[in-house]
Amino acid sequence: MLDKACPVCKSVMTAGNEPWHFVCKRCHYEMATLLPTINKTDLHRPLDEFSRESGLRTVRNINFKTLLNRICTFTSNHHKLLDVGCAHGWFLELAKNHFDVLGIEPDQTIFKQTLKLGLPIRMGYFPQILSTDEKFDVIVFNDVIEHIPDIQSVLSACNDHLKDDGLLVLNLPDSNGVFYRLSKIFNFIGMKGFFERMWQVGMPSPHIHYFNQKNLGILLASQGFEVKDKGRLETLSLDGLYTRLTYANKKTRPIVTSLIYCLIFIAMPLLKILPSDIAYVITQKKK
Numbered sequence: 020m021l022d023k024a025c026p027v028c029k030s031v032m033t034a035g036n037e038p039w040h041f042v043c044k045r046c047h048y049e050m051a052t053l054l055p056t057i058n059k060t061d062l063h064r065p066l067d068e069f070s071r072e073s074g075l076r077t078v079r080n081i082n083f084k085t086l087l088n089r090i091c092t093f094t095s096n097h098h099k100l101l102d103v104g105c106a107h108g109w110f111l112e113l114a115k116n117h118f119d120v121l122g123i124e125p126d127q128t129i130f131k132q133t134l135k136l137g138l139p140i141r142m143g144y145f146p147q148i149l150s151t152d153e154k155f156d157v158i159v160f161n162d163v164i165e166h167i168p169d170i171q172s173v174l175s176a177c178n179d180h181l182k183d184d185g186l187l188v189l190n191l192p193d194s195n196g197v198f199y200r201l202s203k204i205f206n207f208i209g210m211k212g213f214f215e216r217m218w219q220v221g222m223p224s225p226h227i228h229y230f231n232q233k234n235l236g237i238l239l240a241s242q243g244f245e246v247k248d249k250g251r252l253e254t255l256s257l258d259g260l261y262t263r264l265t266y267a268n269k270k271t272r273p274i275v276t277s278l279i280y281c282l283i284f285i286a287m288p289l290l291k292i293l294p295s296d297i298a299y300v301i302t303q304k305k306k
């Protein structure tokens with residue numbers, strides 16, 4: 020038993036599938052006690068980062084275009100947009116055509132690479148890197164909020180740094196996603212690698228939270244945000260998938276990686292109709 024309250028419904032969290040994994044039995048929020056090691060594991064990073072970058076780019080770009088289109092139905096006109104944890108600047112590159120953009124990135128290696136693209140970014144953490152009176156029309160967290168331990172403080176800071184009627188946009192893993200559910204079944208029968216991968220165990224910044232759309236909506240409402248739009252984004256694109264699998268399973272033999280690729284290829288039509296593992300939510304700051 021962990022002496023910690025669920026950030027959504029305040030129930031006591033109970034032990035989950037692994038010693039570091041905890042669940043709320045009432046609202047189904049899940050958390051990990053994994054520790055981030057950003058800027059402490061830079062050995063051999065550039066090579067890994069390159070593999071990860073090329074493998075992820077296709078699916079991320081598809082999703083970022085979808086998300087940006089949705090955001091633009093609520094606001095645009097070169098209003099101020101903040102991208103927290105902007106990584107390689109892919110979202111900023113697209114968003115700068117519609118918004119006056121600023122990115123924040125805490126990882127020194129990635130920050131230096133992205134700065135070379137000439138994008139307006141700052142190295143540091145949200146909200147400390149901002150001045151107290153800086154306000155935005157839109158704040159976006161793309162695959163970032165699930166990595167931040169004190170999520171309530173961060174949501175409160177979003178409220179402080181958003182203008183009236185400003186939008187908070189989150190894009191994050193969903194615990195009702197088909198791959199996450201499968202990973203739990205594999206974990207139950209002793210194959211732990213998939214479940215550990217979903218939580219990014221051993222990565223510089225592992226996942227701390229797993230929400231579903233219902234409990235996330237409750238948390239956001241309690242922090243002063245009204246959900247205006249929500250949906251799901253693509254988890255997989257065959258283009259770039261092999262590189263992604265290679266990066267994610269460095270210890271796996273190439274024949275096994277090829278087999279996994281073939282299985283996903285065959286299952287693709289089915290995966291398209293099952294709940295995807297990435298959800299997005301667009302919320303508006305309540306008056």
Ligand SMILES: [Zn+2]
Pocket residue numbers: 025026027028029030043044045046047048
């Ligand atoms: Zn709960």
